[in-house]
Amino acid sequence: MNCLSGMIGSGRERQGGCAMTEEKYLICEDSIEGVFTGIYDAYAFREGHKHLHIQIGEEENFRLFASYLHIMPDLVKTRKVAETIQKRLGTDTYMSICRALATEDAGKGQAVYQTVVDGITNGSGRRVLENSMNPYVDMVFRLSRCTANEIHRLMEFIRFQELQQGILYSKIGAKCNVVSFLMPHFADRLPLENFIIYDEKHELYGVHPAGKEWYLVSGIERKPEEELVMSEKEEQYQELFTMFCQTIAIKERKNLKLQQQMLPLRFQEYMVEFVKK
DSSP states (O other): OHHHHHHHHHHHHHHTTOOOOSEEEEEEOSSHHHHHHHHHHHHHTTSOSSSEEEEESOOSSOOTTEEEEEOOOOHHHHHHHHHHHHHHHOHHHHHHHHHHHTSOOTTHHHHHHHHHIIIIISSOGGGGGGOTTSHHHHHHHHHHHHHHHHHHHHHHHOOOEEBTTSOEEEEEOOSSOOHHHHHHHHHHHOTTSOEEEEETTTTEEEEEOTTSOOEEEESOOOOOGGGSOBOHHHHHHHHHHHHHHHHHOOGGGOOHHHHHHHSOHHHHTTSTTTOOO
């Protein structure tokens, strides 16, 4: 962390006098580790920040008068950047940055990078997210809010099914990569349960062994849905719950448009009370 802080301090001195005109693009992996490593390397260049860009993944067309560098995620660099952001900008700003990086927006890497520059190098400090006049800061704020809304909704709408093995299983299709934000919430409420949250859009599993720490798993072949056999009690409870939801509905007050505003269709397809059998 001290090493990174030293780089950050020298960046302010060199930014104004930098004579470099070539644009430099750091191509990073679409992850917190990838972007934070890119931020570390951007400061390590000591070339200022005007001509440096952090890009998520490859582009179809290359720019003229620009160089491209591929950045490999580095856990040591990631930890140093994370510690510096939390120390200099605060935990709330750090969490907002992490939520912004969980979205699918292609410009999130550059927005986070320039927000860090504004907060640390330009001196905005812990109030950096209040600087809405900076388009990059404003973008981070909006992306973070989008992820926070997705997390809040899934905490309410997520449904678990008990499998024959006694494991609680839930499948979601989140528009943001939010499994790592959901797991602490449910691990705190279901500490003695074996449960899995699977995000089929991002092909990511959140696994919680009973009484132990949760972890993430990716890159494994998903089992077909028909192999996930529900327990007998689960089938009975699902039937009862579906019947209950249908019974309490008042036909004359049915308002599908309002329902879809409060509970969008993309969530309903993963909820037992809406799944047609």
